[in-house]
Amino acid sequence: MVEQKNQKPRKGWIYFINPQKVYLTCKSNHTYLYDIEPLDYVECQHSSCTQKVNPSRVLRGEHPYIVLTSNKFSDESGYIETFNAIPLTSQETYKGLPTTYPINPTTKNCLDKQSFALVHQICTIDANYFKNKEGKWKERIGQLDKPDREAIGERLKNLFDLEPDDWFTKNVSSELLIEIMYKMPENQRHLVIEKLIDEFSS
Numbered sequence: 001m002v003e004q005k006n007q008k009p010r011k012g013w014i015y016f017i018n019p020q021k022v023y024l025t026c027k028s029n030h031t032y033l034y035d036i037e038p039l040d041y042v043e044c045q046h047s048s049c050t051q052k053v054n055p056s057r058v059l060r061g062e063h064p065y066i067v068l069t070s071n072k073f074s075d076e077s078g079y080i081e082t083f084n085a086i087p088l089t090s091q092e093t094y095k096g097l098p099t100t101y102p103i104n105p106t107t108k109n110c111l112d113k114q115s116f117a118l119v120h121q122i123c124t125i126d127a128n129y130f131k132n133k134e135g136k137w138k139e140r141i142g143q144l145d146k147p148d149r150e151a152i153g154e155r156l157k158n159l160f161d162l163e164p165d166d167w168f169t170k171n172v173s174s175e176l177l178i179e180i181m182y183k184m185p186e187n188q189r190h191l192v193i194e195k196l197i198d199e200f201s202s
Contacts, residue, residue, distance in 0.1 A: 007140075008080060008137055009067045009130050009140070010067065010074075011071050012066065012143050012149050013066075013067045013140040013143050013144075014064050014066050014067075014088070014111070014141045014142050014144065015064065015065055015067070015138060015140050015141060016062055016064055017064075017125060017129050017130070018063075018129075019060075019125060019129060021034070021035060021036070021062075021129075022034055022036060022129050023128060023131060023132065023133050023135075024128060031133055031135070033133070041053065042055050058121060058123075059087045059089060059118060059121055063087045063088055064088040064111065064115065064141055065085040065086065065087050065088065066085060066086045066088065066144060066152070067085050068083075068084045068086055068156075069084045080127055081126070082124050082125065082126055082127060083124070083125055084122060084123070085125050086117050086118060086119055086122050086123075087118050087123070088103065088111075088115040088118070089115060089118060090113050090114065090116070091116070094118055095116060097120070098155070099118070099155050100116050100117065100118060100119065100155075101116065101148070101151055101152050102116055102117075103116070103148050106145055108145050109144055109145060110141050110142030111141070111142065117148075117152055117155075119152060119156055122156070122159075146200075
């Protein structure tokens with residue numbers, strides 16, 4: 001586990017989450033762990049049939065989840081009631097799908113085996129699922145490495161058909177960026193450089 005003390009989830013952080021188990025506190029301040037029963041297999045309603053049918057292909061149970069909510073949105077809006085997240089699974093059933101991305105274990109992500117990010121199952125999870133019995137933020141497993149974060153971003157663009165189509169994206173170059181930087185006021189230029197260093201070192 002990465003050393004962490006009650007920190008709000010950040011983009012790219014990975015947590016073990018079970019969307020069917022959550023600590024909830026009533027107005028009398030009683031806190032308990034509740035089982036939110038998922039829609040499991042259902043029995044065929046035909047009178048002479050004993051078959052069971054899976055009503056959902058959405059991943060269920062406890063799995064690692066990657067937080068996808070923008071840090072900027074989370075910080076500036078003050079909204080921390082829910083988080084967008086992508087589930088991970090070690091099952092190879094989904095291997096090869098264009099919206100599935102394989103992630104190998106590293107010292108940064110702290111995964112114990114190769115896992116597949118199911119980008120097409122991006123979901124919204126209540127913030128309570130990221131908290132423990134004391135109402136503090138759970139410790140994360142680890143954090144995505146930058147190449148994995150960028151690859152998942154590309155798959156999200158593909159999933160939602162968000163390919164950029166603007167002049168700047170098509171024509172940007174290092175020379176153009178340098179020219180823009182030198183036209184900025186010096187104090188702004190230093191701020192931009194600091195943000196770039198922080199971004200590329202994360």
